[in-house]
Amino acid sequence: MEYVLNGQELSTCMIGTWSxxxxxxxxxxxxxxxxxxxxxxxxxxxxxxxxxxxxxxxEVYGMGxxxxxxxxxxxxxxxVIISTKHMPGGRYSEGxxxxxxxxxxxxxxxxxxxxxxxxxxxxxxxxxxxxxxxxKDGLIKSIGLSNGSVEQIKIAEDTLxxxxxxxxxxxxxxxxxxxxxxxxxxxxxxxxxxLFFGYMLLxxxxxxxxxxxxxxxxxxxxxxxxFGKGKFKKIDNLLQYMRKLAQKYDVDPSQIPIxxxxxxxxxxxxxxxxxxxxxxxxxxxxxxxxxxxxxxxEELARNSGVKCKGIWE
Numbered sequence: 001m002e003y004v005l006n007g008q009e010l011s012t013c014m015i016g017t018w019s020x021x022x023x024x025x026x027x028x029x030x031x032x033x034x035x036x037x038x039x040x041x042x043x044x045x046x047x048x049x050x051x052x053x054x055x056x057x058x059e060v061y062g063m064g065x066x067x068x069x070x071x072x073x074x075x076x077x078x079x080v081i082i083s084t085k086h087m088p089g090g091r092y093s094e095g096x097x098x099x100x101x102x103x104x105x106x107x108x109x110x111x112x113x114x115x116x117x118x119x120x121x122x123x124x125x126x127x128x129x130x131x132x133x134x135x136k137d138g139l140i141k142s143i144g145l146s147n148g149s150v151e152q153i154k155i156a157e158d159t160l161x162x163x164x165x166x167x168x169x170x171x172x173x174x175x176x177x178x179x180x181x182x183x184x185x186x187x188x189x190x191x192x193x194x195l196f197f198g199y200m201l202l203x204x205x206x207x208x209x210x211x212x213x214x215x216x217x218x219x220x221x222x223x224x225x226x227f228g229k230g231k232f233k234k235i236d237n238l239l240q241y242m243r244k245l246a247q248k249y250d251v252d253p254s255q256i257p258i259x260x261x262x263x264x265x266x267x268x269x270x271x272x273x274x275x276x277x278x279x280x281x282x283x284x285x286x287x288x289x290x291x292x293x294x295x296x297x298e299e300l301a302r303n304s305g306v307k308c309k310g311i312w313e
Contacts, residue, residue: 003195003267005168006114006141008081012262012285014054014197015047016271020069021062035273037069044073046275048080050282056171056197056269057108058085058119059100064107071108082108085117085146092123097130101139116140117171120312121148124155132163144169144197147313150188157192167194174198174266175207176238176257176301177308190265199269201257203227203308206235209242209253231306238300245293255284260297263289 003010020040044055055074057066067084074080086100097118104113116134118127124145131143145156148170157167170189174182175198182198189196202208204223211217213232217224232239239253246253261268262285270281289297 005081005195008079008114010081010267011052011054012267013052013258013281014056014083014267014269015052016199016269017055017057017066017070018061019271019273020057021065021067037072039275040069040273041073042275043272043278044070047272047278047281048077050278052278052281053079054081054083056083058087058117059104059107060085060087060119064103067104067107071110075109081114082110083115083117083144084108084113085119087119088122088127090122092126095130097127098134098139101134105139112138113140115142115144115169117144117146117169118156119146121145121152121156124148124152125159128156128159132160132165135165136163142168144171144195146171148172148185150184153185153188153194169195169197171197171199171269173200173308173310173313174261175201175203175308176260176297177203177207177235177304177306179298179301181307181309186264186266196266197269198261198266200308200310201261201268201270202254204271206232206308207239207242207254207257209239209246209256212236212239226311227308234306235301235304238297238304241296241300245289245297249287251284251287252280255280255287256289256297258284259287259289260294263294 022034055070057070084104086097134140135143143160145153153170160167170185172182172185186196205211206227213229213236216229216232217227242253242256245256258268258270
């Protein structure tokens with residue numbers, strides 16, 4: 001399936017950089033691991049060479065450091081599409097989106113952002129009103145909403161429509177362990193021609209096939225606290241089936257949930273912080289699962305009783 005944004009063809013998968021920045025809300029705190037700029041530059045170069053031209057970041061990832069590192073990576077590269085986000089406050093503050101955009105532009109080192117998201121659906125109408133003006137002024141090229149319900153999406157659409165602007169995309173948590181509560185949003189986006197991006201498809205590694213109840217997350221990390229040994233035991237049948245499919249198709253187990261999402265018309269956002277992950281992803285996004293296999297994955301996920309939801313949702 002081909003996707004186009006601002007007249008530019010997108011790679012089938014967007015690469016996420018939540019784990020790139022250090023400090024608050026950064027790699028060590030969230031994922032229990034740290035990565036050097038040299039490692040991340042190698043990761044970017046390897047993925048870019050394989051055709052991954054669509055990169056996602058946010059002002060709150062490492063509190064700006066993710067944007068800075070990504071900006072350093074893209075300086076000598078062409079045809080890179082950048083997505084970043086603003087986390088609004090509980091109360092709308094006039095000019096907050098413009099200030100956030102200008103901050104992101106400075107950190108990344110670009111003159112316009114290809115896809116800019118309202119990171120949380122707070123005060124949707126007022127924030128979208130301001131974002132519409134920012135798009136008219138050329139600071140951003142397209143507007144998206146993250147973590148929104150159908151009702152909030154409609155408010156965003158109606159607000160932007162008054163400026164003859166179409167809501168370009170939705171970015172919501174979507175995985176085998178979060179699919180049911182997001183199905184209404186996914187179907188609405190498909191009907192309205194809104195790009196639907198799914199993040200946390202691998203549940204921060206829980207669905208990568210590289211962890212289980214015997215080998216689980218780092219204890220002192222956000223993902224370790226939110227997805228403990230007990231949850232891994234509950235999804236063990238799902239993980240075993242994923243590994244069986246991976247062996248059948250000669251791919252890494254982490255590619256099974258990604259292939260599942262692509263089959264449902266979703267553009268996956270896959271976090272990447274190691275160069276060795278790029279080649280398996282390049283292979284995995286071409287994988288086509290049989291409908292019976294998709295049905296089995298979903299049945300095993302539902303039968304596990306595990307339903308994931310971020311603390312921000």
